[in-house]
Amino acid sequence: MDPIKTLRSRTVVLPASDVDTDQIIPARFLTTTTRSGLGANLFADWRYGGDGAPKADFVLNRPEAQGCAILVAGNNFGCGSSREHAPWALTDYGFRAVISTQIADIFRSNSLKNGLLPVIVDPGTHGWLMEHPGAEVAIDLESASLTLPTGRAAHFPLEPFAKYCLMNGVDELGFLLGKEPQIRDYERRRAAGPVR
Amino acid sequence: MPSPPQTLFEKVWHRHEVAAETPDTPAVLYVDLHLIHEVTSPQAFTVLRERGLKVRRPELTFATMDHSTPTRTEQVFGGAPIAIEAAARQVRELEVNCADFGVELLGLRHARRGIVHIIGPELGLTQPGKTVVCGDSHTSTHGALGALAFGIGTTEVGHVLATQCLLQGKPRTLAINVSGRLGAGVTAKDLILAIIGRIGVAGGTGHVIEYRGETIRALDMDQRMTVCNMSIEAGARAGMIAPDETTYAYLAGRPRAPHGAAWEQALEQWRRLPTDAGAGFDREVDIDAAALEPMVTYGTNPGMVMPISAAIPQRPGDAVFAKSLAYMGFEPGRPIAEQPVDVVFIGSCTNGRLSDLRDAASLLRGRKVAAGVQMLVVPGSQEVKRQAEAEGLHEVFLQAGAQWRESGCSMCLGMNGDLVPKGRYAVSTSNRNFEGRQGVGARTLLASPLTAAASAVRGRVTDPRELM
């Protein structure tokens, strides 16, 4: 994973709440055995008509949405299935951050592992973003903050470890593999009797 | 000094800490049981191969195939190929991965194959106090046995394969205290739908739920699994129920449960698990089960749920709500009962167990599925199928005009060929009514097996109590 320290982009606003991972990438596209190419089917049932042609009124299909790396969605994003195909589809499409007032646990965890920033903001900041599609916003990981073009800054939750991994491109598997002595020690304790 | 009182969750959590959480790092949590299936594991095995890693404890990982597998007997056991080529490839890839890495697989034609969350408990693999993970959000089901069980992403599947551990921040705790007796015709499915309606689809985010109280104690294991299964629909990381005599009676003698002296030792450990008197939760919610009716969803998430006798709610000025109702083809203020139905699905990891099939059969016996309604009954595992057939339940379904299939996820999600046609209404015992979940443009109403069977008979959304 490439290190990420800052991100600056215009936003696309998706005016829907409780967006579930079945909308982000419908189940029929999960028969893939790789991670790549899922962006073509991101939001497939909202993005394309029955004939496969893009729906002109869907936000991602509008000309001004092209090249935007930040998705702003309504309250509670990423609920439902644990499919990591959801963040894979978003990053493959070109998104680097999603912003909402609440982001579901498993989706958030999956996003952090794929360099997609899950940005949870207060209702005031969120309301402003929803009303200003295309606004140019800046995200800074060191301070875990988002700055609007108005100069208003909002802090978002980011655990120190997740921040460290994102900013340094550290991969968690490497970290866990480094814990092998402790894991072996734990297994020895377990074998000796119940751990209390 | 006696240790401070702990909740069930805290006990299981602490006993699996390889390294405790610090201000700078998440906990390293040991995994006792890792379940994998064909859809969310291929990319994890790819990472192992790329990095030259082995599966660290292959005997703690267990594989099955359920999501993209067909349910038509001729496709499972006959020579007919799996209709969807990509799904067939996924199935083959799981076979190769399990063989290469030494993981036990219950393959397509195995007599004990089934939906991953049905077979874990059924085989006795799922046990109180274990940590159980799977690349699937409904792993919460296994919490019904007092395990800490949650869904993970594919990257984490790779972590568990390679290290038997996960990096986890410690969740908060939410107690849902349920009192009062469920009325006749009101089931565990109605209870969990009512709970989700009450706390909302994000109400449990960041939390592990413990379901408590006399109503929960009175539920059998199948019903407890139905409740814990849908914890994720309230956004919770996991749902748990303390083990008790019901749990031990369920597990005793199951093939992968401990036997003999090991069983006695395990029991002694399991009896220490329930939440201590005086232990605190971060939040608590009280539910009166006696006040509940059969529940049915009317919208496009499981929180959009109502009593079956009620009218569809009004939320003037709420554009998101209006969009959801437009997708469903519903108008606010209209009753849901009497809504015509095209498809009825009985199955899934929520309601695909033997008692669910018995419930459905009790209303179908001597009756017919209404003309024009397609009804699919899909047992959650091959073992459930065998037991149902031993009781003659399949005859009841077939004589009523329903289809009787091999086990799998089937119509719960649109990726194995079992689909609800565009624009059609399905009463489904599964867990998600998201747009397109059961097929592009499909309209899903979630309900209990009783309500689903009653609706199949009438061809309209029907309160099962009218047929009981």
Ligand code: SF4
């Ligand atoms: S039955 Fe449905 S919810 Fe359960 S594991 Fe299968 S697809 Fe997921």
